[in-house]
Each structure stands twice: as structure tokens, then as C-alpha cells.
Amino acid sequence: MVRVAFSPHPLLLVTIVMAVCATFPHAVMAIDLSRLYGHISSKRNGDACHPYEPFKCPGDGNCISIQYLCDGAPDCPDGYDEDSRLCTAAKRPPVEETGSFLKSLLASHGPNYLEKLFGNKARDALKPLGGVDKVAIALSESQTIEDFGAALHLMRSDLEHLRSVFMAVENGDLGMLKSLGIKDSELGDVKFFLEKLVNTGFLD
Numbered sequence: 001m002v003r004v005a006f007s008p009h010p011l012l013l014v015t016i017v018m019a020v021c022a023t024f025p026h027a028v029m030a031i032d033l034s035r036l037y038g039h040i041s042s043k044r045n046g047d048a049c050h051p052y053e054p055f056k057c058p059g060d061g062n063c064i065s066i067q068y069l070c071d072g073a074p075d076c077p078d079g080y081d082e083d084s085r086l087c088t089a090a091k092r093p094p095v096e097e098t099g100s101f102l103k104s105l106l107a108s109h110g111p112n113y114l115e116k117l118f119g120n121k122a123r124d125a126l127k128p129l130g131g132v133d134k135v136a137i138a139l140s141e142s143q144t145i146e147d148f149g150a151a152l153h154l155m156r157s158d159l160e161h162l163r164s165v166f167m168a169v170e171n172g173d174l175g176m177l178k179s180l181g182i183k184d185s186e187l188g189d190v191k192f193f194l195e196k197l198v199n200t201g202f203l204d
Contacts, residue, residue, distance in 0.1 A: 057081065085141040091200040092140045093193065099136035101193055102126070109181060116180045117165060119158025139197065144204050166203055169194040 049056050049063035056063050057076035064075045070087035080086065089095070105113055106125050114122040118135070121128040126135050129152050142148035145166065149159040168176035169191055182190050 055081065084143060088143045088200070089140040093196055095133075095136045095140045098139050098193075099132050101189070102132050102136060105186075105190075106132075108183070108186070113181070117162060118152075119154060119161065121152070121154065121158070143201060145202055148202070163203065166194055166198055170198050170203065 053063040053065050055066060055069060057078070058080055059076060059078040062076060064081060068075045069081050070090055072082070074082045092098075093101075102114065111125040112123045114126060118126075118129065122135075126132050129135050135152065138148050138151040142151055145159065145163055148154075149156075149162075154162070165176055165180070168174075174187060174191065177187055177190055
């Protein structure tokens, strides 16, 4: 990977260092030249990242540009920026948006409604599956529907039913969604949401 970044002219660096050495001769050994580039102080754990490097590596707090996420070359020391779950989630709707979507369906149809999608364990506002947030995270991070089923310990029959719903949407069969009780006013949003998952490899 080739990266192009602005670097101060070497003569300028030498001039700065010489000026510091002349003024503080006993402090030369304590100089951290990398600070002249403005990186180290902005990448410590307690500091916020700059807008042009907004992603903070969880291990050491280094900040990297979004363009280096999931590009095939690890930039975080532990390789977190190439983690498969992170890279899958980057292509999916945000977890908060997914959670809000699921909550809106529950508010509209009742706490047991999502049983029609995810099976018997999805009753009581998804509590047996760990709650709405856990399901939203699993939808975001699971590369495939099999991974999703494993993450939430879904029964095979429930997983196959969910697969049939996704396949119906993929084939443009909105009758399946209507049979689940999805209102006409909700069809567009539900279809868009499910298609987003399909288009990012959920059925692969």
C-alpha cells in the first residue's frame, strides 16, 4: 500500500532541532522528533482522533483514516482494522439504525411479533435472544445467515424460515412479507432493510 503524506522539508526540521539544541542543550535527549509531525500526541489513548483519521485502534489508541479500514493491510498493531466482523459491519446499516428498526416493528405489532421472523426465541421483545441490541449487533456483524444463527443459537427450523423470508425478498416476492403481517405502509422500509442485508452477503 502506497501512502502519500505531507512531510516538512528536511532543512526545516534541522533548523528547528538546531534552534532547540542551542536554547536547551541539556534537553536534547528528551526530544521526541516524531512530535514535529503532530502524530504521537493525537494518537494517545485519552485523546480524540482528528477528523481526517477518525478510527481509533482499540489496542493502542492509534488513529487511522477510514480509507485504510478493510483494505487488506492491517494498520492497527493487532490487525483490528481488518477484523472480519468489523468489515462486515462496515457494509451494513449502523447497529443503532437496525435496533431502531426492530423496535419500531415491536412497537407497531407487539412484543412477540418478531417470532414471525426469528422463531419462538424471539418472543417478549427478543429477550430470550439477548434483547434488541444483541440481535442488532448480530445482524450487523454476522457475515452470513449461518453465522447469525450460530451467534444467537437459533434452531435450524427457525433459521430456514428466516432464510425463506430473505429469499422471497431477494426474488421480489412481497407476498411473503404481507403474510407475516407487515403493513403496506411498512413494506418499503422492511424490504429495503432486508435487501441491504442480502446485498452484503447475508445469504452467501
